[in-house]
Amino acid sequence: MKRRVFALTLALSMVLLAACGPKGEDNSSGNQSSSTGSNSDMSTMAPDGSTSIPDSSAPDASQPDGSGSTSSDSSQPPVDEPQAQASLSLNRSDFTLFKAGATFQMKAKADPAGGALTWKSSDESVATVSDKGLVTAVAVGNATITVTDSETGLTASCIVRCNWEEQKPEEGGPADGSDSSSGSSSGDTSTPAGNVDLSAFASDIMGQYEFGMLQLLDADLMEQLYPGMGAVSAEQKLIYGTLMTMNNGEFGLVQVKDSKDVDTVKSIFQTRIDGMINGGAWYPEPTRIWTENSRVVSNGNYVMMVVHENCDAIVDAFNALF
Incomplete structure (x- = not known):
C-alpha cells in the first residue's frame, strides 16, 4: 500500500515538473536583463505563498504617471507673463477759453x-502752459498742448481754442448776484445782434469743469426744482x-423772449x-x-445761474459771449 502511494506521488511530481519546469526557465532567462542589480530590488515570496514588493520599487504616486520621472516637466518651455502696456492720457482732448488770462x-x-x-504749447502767443499743466489764454487762436512722459517717451496732446471778440471791451453782469439787476436794466443795449448758442456754451463749460x-x-x-x-x-x-442728495452744484442758462422776464428768471x-x-x-x-x-x-435777455468752485471764471466766460 505504501509503495503504491509513493509511486502515485512520484508520478504526480513528475507530471507537475514537466508542466511547470520549462515555463519557469523561460521566465528567468527572459527577465535576466531586468533582474540584474541589487537583491533589495527583487520581490520576495513568503513561506505562505504571498509576494511582497520592496518600498523602493513601488511607483511614486506624486508623479502624474507614477514613474517618478520629471523629464516631461523639464521639457516644458517657461511661460512669460504678459507685460502691461504703457499709456499716457489727458483729462481733455479739446476745450475753449473765452477770455485773455482765463x-x-x-x-x-x-x-x-x-x-x-x-x-x-505749440503757440505761446495764443496759449501758454506751465510745468504743472496750467493753460493760460493769451490771444485769439488755436494751440496744441503736448505732454511728454520721460519714463516711457509717450506723448499726449490737447487742442485749446481761445475765442473772444478782441475789438469789443469786456462787459456784463458782476460776479455776484447783488448788482445783477443793473446788468438786466441795460439789457436792450447789450443784447448781441445774433443769438448766442447756449447749448454750445454749456457743452464747453461742462467740458472744462467737473x-x-x-x-x-x-x-x-x-x-419741481425751479417752480415757475x-x-x-x-x-x-x-x-x-x-x-x-450730495448736490455740489447746478447750472442754468435762459434766453427770455421778453426782457421783462429777466428779473423773473x-x-x-x-x-x-x-x-x-x-x-x-x-x-x-x-x-x-x-x-x-x-x-x-x-446780460441783455440772457440769464445764467452757476454753482461751482470756479463760478467766477465761468461768469467771466459768460460775459465774454456778449
Whole structure:
C-alpha cells in the first residue's frame, strides 16, 4: 500500500515538473536583463505563498504617471507673463477759453507712474502752459498742448481754442448776484445782434469743469426744482440739475423772449439757491458751496445761474459771449 502511494506521488511530481519546469526557465532567462542589480530590488515570496514588493520599487504616486520621472516637466518651455502696456492720457482732448488770462488745469495720467512730465504749447502767443499743466489764454487762436512722459517717451496732446471778440471791451453782469439787476436794466443795449448758442456754451463749460452728476432737466423736473420756470416764455432754456442728495452744484442758462422776464428768471434762480443754503443741500460741504460759490448774472435777455468752485471764471466766460 505504501509503495503504491509513493509511486502515485512520484508520478504526480513528475507530471507537475514537466508542466511547470520549462515555463519557469523561460521566465528567468527572459527577465535576466531586468533582474540584474541589487537583491533589495527583487520581490520576495513568503513561506505562505504571498509576494511582497520592496518600498523602493513601488511607483511614486506624486508623479502624474507614477514613474517618478520629471523629464516631461523639464521639457516644458517657461511661460512669460504678459507685460502691461504703457499709456499716457489727458483729462481733455479739446476745450475753449473765452477770455485773455482765463486758465484751465490740464491733468495727465501715466501708467506706469513716476516719470517726469514735460508740458509744451505749440503757440505761446495764443496759449501758454506751465510745468504743472496750467493753460493760460493769451490771444485769439488755436494751440496744441503736448505732454511728454520721460519714463516711457509717450506723448499726449490737447487742442485749446481761445475765442473772444478782441475789438469789443469786456462787459456784463458782476460776479455776484447783488448788482445783477443793473446788468438786466441795460439789457436792450447789450443784447448781441445774433443769438448766442447756449447749448454750445454749456457743452464747453461742462467740458472744462467737473460738475458731477448733472442732467438736463425735463419740464416736470424743472418745475419741481425751479417752480415757475416752466411758465417763462424763452428762446432757450437749459437747466442742468441733480437729484442726488450730495448736490455740489447746478447750472442754468435762459434766453427770455421778453426782457421783462429777466428779473423773473433771476428770482427763480435765487430762490433755488436760498433753499439749498437753508437746509436743501443737507451736508456741510454742499451747503458751503451753494453759499460761497453761487452766482446769478444777466446780460441783455440772457440769464445764467452757476454753482461751482470756479463760478467766477465761468461768469467771466459768460460775459465774454456778449
